[in-house]
Amino acid sequence: MSGQPLLEVRGLDKRFAGRSGRDTALWVIKDLSFSVPDGEFLTIIGPSGSGKTTLLNMIAQIDVANGGEVRFQSKSAPINDPKSLNPGLNCQIGYVTQEDNLLPWRTTLQNVLFPLEVQGRLDAEGRARADMLMRTVGLAGFEGHYPHELSGGMRKRASLIRTLVYDPPVILMDEPFGALDAQTRAQLQEDLLRLWNLGRKTIVFVTHDITEAIALGDRTLVLSRAPAKIVGDHPITIPRPRDIRGIMTHPDFAALYQRIREQVQ
């Protein structure tokens, strides 16, 4: 967790044009900077409308910035021009979006294998890895089901391992468990930590739930309301492996929660 940061965001700006061009433009993100060392599980917390999704979209290079830069492995990625955007930065940045975005015409397994297929890496090793991931998150037996035949939690799991299957060095996650019930959510958080323990990828996990941010992260950043700035940076001292469901009973939890809550407006 030391050395050069793997991912760096420097002075990032993003504004949305005002309606019909007459209103003043709205700055969603202004001069935002932070860095993520290799192998860190970073959680970012902010009120809704604080530009969390926009931030991840820019890091994943599916949205342009109006200023600043994103650096990956000390190289600047071009994000100020829509023409030079390179979504996923050659498969080095995975992105688990808020919606599962499964392809409805593909079975669960075909969806999970999709990245390997388009990357031309669909070999026995890839299939074995997909198989292992399916079993780890409890999707074994649902390989041939279409997305509409799966529950919300299962769809989420499928979309999660679709990104894990090709093992990108950085994975962005945008409130992936937002729409789930508490029970499924806790289950998926445990799954995620278990999977993360296998490879210790660098993860940038965005959420609006303080408990989730503390339970999962090595470090939590707090974003302000738009224009988003970093108003807090909290190392999470709770040792791993963590008991997700009992995280609230840990002696450090209450103080952390209190400090973060004061900064989230």
Added chain:
Amino acid sequence: MTSLGESRKSGAAELGVGRVVAWLKAHSHQILVFVILIAGWQALTLWRGVYWFSSPWGVLTRFINGILGGELLSHASYTASEAVIGFVIGAIPATILPFLLRRWPMATAILDPVMVGGYGAPKLALAPLFILWFGIGIESKVALVAITVFFIVYFSALSGVRALEPKLVQMAQVAGANERDVARYIVFPGAVPYIFTGFRIAMPYSIGGAVIAELLSANRGLGYLIQFSATNFDTTGIFTALFMTTLIVALGNWSVNIVERRLLRWRPPPDVRMQTGT
């Protein structure tokens, strides 16, 4: 799945009788409507005479004789092949064009007035022109069917391409998909339901177009048979040809349904459109 298996098993055991009874029960309302229509027709026949309205029994007899004698079948297959060939010639470019134009919204916009005009124009009015150009053989009928089918399928395929979910494309790109992968794995499968809706709408028009072109000038086909019967004051002949035409349309509809159901297995099953399509 289990109920299907059971009904298959029991059907085999009772030599199909149980299945026939079950089918009759399941479709009793449809059968009732059919019986009422036939009865109404018979009533018209009794009231106005066989000369104007033929009779259900007369048409059925003529139909069976026509099938057994082969004459009706040969007219029907002539019309059906015009429809099928025209359908293929019209539907293939209509399906492909929106995909080619996807990358050039400009070209789509430039073509749009032409397409809208072509879609709105009464294609049947083109029949005399096509007969002048292509003669009274199969070519003029195929041309009329093709142009009718083309515009219907083009707009369906176009709306399929436009219904593309940008989030799915972004997901695919982040996962490493190039432009070709996006077209192949995202745009095309997403447009297939729309294309099939186009096929379903265009199918009866293809038969209708062929029959109408034959009405104007032909020496074979169901349209010719209708025209020929009419000039001989043979209402039974007209009704028989109409009945045959309807049968072909039903057969075409059934084929589209079969193919669609195979290709669209991924869709949630209780689809109202599919149920009414059967």
